[in-house]
Amino acid sequence: MTRFAMAVAMTAVLLATPVLANDSSAELAAGGLILTHSDRIEMRSEDLFISREEIVVRYRFINISDKPVRTIVAFPMPDIGGEGFFETDHGLPSDDATNLLDFATTVDGAPVKAQVEQKALVNGLDRTEWLKGHGVPLAAHRPEAGRALDALSAADRQEAIDLGLAWVDEYDVGKGWEKHMTPSWVLKTTFYWTQVFPPGKEVFVEHRYKPSVGGSVSSLLGSSMWGLEGDAADQTRAMTRDYCIDKDLLATVERQRQAPNFSGFQELRIAYILTTGANWARNIGDFRLVVDKGAATNLVSFCGDGVKKISPTRFELRKTDFVPEDDLRILILEPYSAMAE
Numbered sequence: 001m002t003r004f005a006m007a008v009a010m011t012a013v014l015l016a017t018p019v020l021a022n023d024s025s026a027e028l029a030a031g032g033l034i035l036t037h038s039d040r041i042e043m044r045s046e047d048l049f050i051s052r053e054e055i056v057v058r059y060r061f062i063n064i065s066d067k068p069v070r071t072i073v074a075f076p077m078p079d080i081g082g083e084g085f086f087e088t089d090h091g092l093p094s095d096d097a098t099n100l101l102d103f104a105t106t107v108d109g110a111p112v113k114a115q116v117e118q119k120a121l122v123n124g125l126d127r128t129e130w131l132k133g134h135g136v137p138l139a140a141h142r143p144e145a146g147r148a149l150d151a152l153s154a155a156d157r158q159e160a161i162d163l164g165l166a167w168v169d170e171y172d173v174g175k176g177w178e179k180h181m182t183p184s185w186v187l188k189t190t191f192y193w194t195q196v197f198p199p200g201k202e203v204f205v206e207h208r209y210k211p212s213v214g215g216s217v218s219s220l221l222g223s224s225m226w227g228l229e230g231d232a233a234d235q236t237r238a239m240t241r242d243y244c245i246d247k248d249l250l251a252t253v254e255r256q257r258q259a260p261n262f263s264g265f266q267e268l269r270i271a272y273i274l275t276t277g278a279n280w281a282r283n284i285g286d287f288r289l290v291v292d293k294g295a296a297t298n299l300v301s302f303c304g305d306g307v308k309k310i311s312p313t314r315f316e317l318r319k320t321d322f323v324p325e326d327d328l329r330i331l332i333l334e335p336y337s338a339m340a341e
Contacts (some may be wrong), residue, residue, distance in 0.1 A: 006247050027214030028078035030101060031273025031325065033207060035073055040065040041197055044285045051292040052268055052332060056208040063197035070196050073105055073205075075114070077189040079142035080214055085199035086182060091269075093210035098140035103191055105207035114191040121186045122164040130163065131185070149181035157181060214269040219333055221245070222253050224267045243331040244303035252299055256335055268332030274324040287322040291315050291330065298334050322329050 032048075035041060040063055047058040063069050077100065094100050098116055105112045118138050120128045131138055134156055136148040149157065149166050160166045160181065170180045197203055220239065225232040239245055256262055293300040296312040304317045 026090050027269045027271045028090055028212035029271035029273050030078050030212065032276045033059070033075055033205065033274050036071045036111055037069060037297055038069060040069050042282050044202065045287070046065065046211045046284050047288045049290045049292070050270060050272060050330065052213055052270065053210070053296055054208060055211050055272070057206065059205045060088060061197060061203045061205065063199050063201065066199050068198055070194060073195045074190050074192040075105070075207060080187040081183055082186040083184065091213040092141065093212065095142060097137065097142050098189060101209040101212065103207065103209040105205065107195065107205050108203060112193055114193045117190045117192065118249060121188060122184070127163060127165055127185060132167065137188055140185055141188050145183045146181060168265050185320045211270045215265040219265040221333060222257055229332060233321055239331070244301060245262065246301060249301040253290065263336035265333040265335055270330040270332070272325065272328040272330070274328045284322040287319040289317040294330070295334065298332065
C-alpha cells in the first residue's frame with residue numbers, strides 16, 4: 001500500500017551547522033474525523049487538501065444498510081503538554097485555550113456546532129477534576145495555567161507535584177532567582193457531535209483547520225553536510241525515510257546550490273494522521289490528495305505512484321479502493337534566494 005510523505009520548500013537563512021542547530025519548532029500531528037467503527041458506513045470519497053495555511057478534508061459517506069445509523073463523530077486535537085513538551089517550541093497556529101487549530105466543520109453545507117471534551121491526564125490517570133477544583137485552567141500551554149499553579153497554597157502546590165501535575169522551574173532572568181510551577185499534564189481535547197446517517201443517502205462532511213507547522217531556519221538539504229558521517233548521516237537517513245527524499249529532488253537541490261545567490265533552505269514540516277480513514281465498512285472508494293507547495297520556486301517531493309502536477313504549485317495523487325496504512329509527513333523547503341527577490 002502506498003506510503004505518503006512530502007516535501008515543499010520555504011523561506012529563510014541557512015545556518016552554518018544545520019545538523020547541530022536547535023533553532024527549530026516541532027510539528028503536532030492532527031488528521032481527519034473519527035467515527036465509531038461501523039460496518040454500515042461506507043466512505044465513498046475523501047478529498048484532502050494540505051498547505052501550510054490550511055488543511056481541508058471533504059468526505060462523501062453513505063449508509064449502506066436499510067436503517068438509520070446514529071453515531072458519534074469526533075475530531076481529536078493534538079495532545080498538548082506532558083514530559084519535555086515545553087522544552088521544545090511547537091508550531092501552534094494559535095494559543096486558544098480550546099480550539100487552537102481553528103477547527104470548523106459542515107454537514108451537507110450546514111455548520112456544525114460541536115461539543116468539546118477536555119481531559120488532563122498524568123500517566124494515563126485523569127486529573128481533570130483536581131485541576132478544576134483548585135481553579136487551575138486545563139490549557140497547559142496558556143500562561144494562566146502556570147500562574148494559577150503558583151497561586152496555590154504550599155500544601156496544594158506540593159500535592160500537584162506529588163500527583164505529577166507540575167514541576168518547579170528555577171531560573172534567573174536578571175531579577176534574581178525565581179521558582180515557578182510548570183504544568184506537566186497532557187491536555188487531550190476532542191470536538192464531537194452526534195451524526196445520523198439516513199439509509200441509502202449520501203452525507204457530505206467537510207472540515208478544515210490550520211495545521212501545526214514545525215520548522216527550522218536551516219536544512220540539512222542543500223548544505224555540504226548531507227550524507228556525511230555521524231549525526232549528519234543519521235539525519236540524512238531519517239529525512240530520506242520520513243519524507244521520501246529521492247534522486248530527482250537531490251538533483252534539483254544540487255542545481256540550486258550552484259546558483260550564485262543560493263543561501264540554503266528553511267524547513268517547514270506538517271504531520272497528518274491519515275490512518276483514521278481505515279475505519280469504514282469498506283475501503284475508501286475514491287481518495288484524492290492535493291498538496292500546495294506555496295510558491296513555484298519551492299520544491300516538493302513525496303512517495304506515491306501516479307503523482308501529477310496540476311498547477312505551478314499543486315500536485316495531485318489519486319487512489320481507488322484505498323486503505324491508508326501509514327500517516328503523512330510533509331517537508332517544506334524554500335530557498336532563501338526566493339525571499340530576497
